[in-house]
Amino acid sequence: MASRDTGQKTAIDRLIRTTGRAVIATSGEGQMALEGYKEHGVFTFSLLEGLDGSVDTNHTGQVTLLDLATHVSKRVPEITQKRWRYEQFPMLGLKGIDFPLGLVKTRR
Numbered sequence: 001m002a003s004r005d006t007g008q009k010t011a012i013d014r015l016i017r018t019t020g021r022a023v024i025a026t027s028g029e030g031q032m033a034l035e036g037y038k039e040h041g042v043f044t045f046s047l048l049e050g051l052d053g054s055v056d057t058n059h060t061g062q063v064t065l066l067d068l069a070t071h072v073s074k075r076v077p078e079i080t081q082k083r084w085r086y087e088q089f090p091m092l093g094l095k096g097i098d099f100p101l102g103l104v105k106t107r108r
Contacts, residue, residue, distance in 0.1 A: 020096015
């Protein structure tokens with residue numbers, strides 16, 4: 001039973017450390033969210049682009065929350081400025097520690 005208790009304690013400790021909140025929204029209050037970019041809204045396009053694994057700059061094999069938030073906060077204003085000459089800025093609110101959202105597919 002001792003090893004089971006230790007395993008449960010370890011799992012609970014990890015959960016406590018990873019508890020937090022993350023908000024990544026298409027735009028801030030009072031700002032337009034632009035649609036019609038490569039069959040998506042700019043925000044959605046940037047999320048999907050990041051989830052494809054290209055944001056894994058550390059080559060860990062994972063896409064983390066921080067990787068994705070950083071990518072979206074850079075790409076959305078970049079795309080909107082280039083296409084519409086209007087900078088849309090996503091709203092980010094991150095509290096807690098970074099965690100993986102998915103694994104990167106290996107390309108052959």
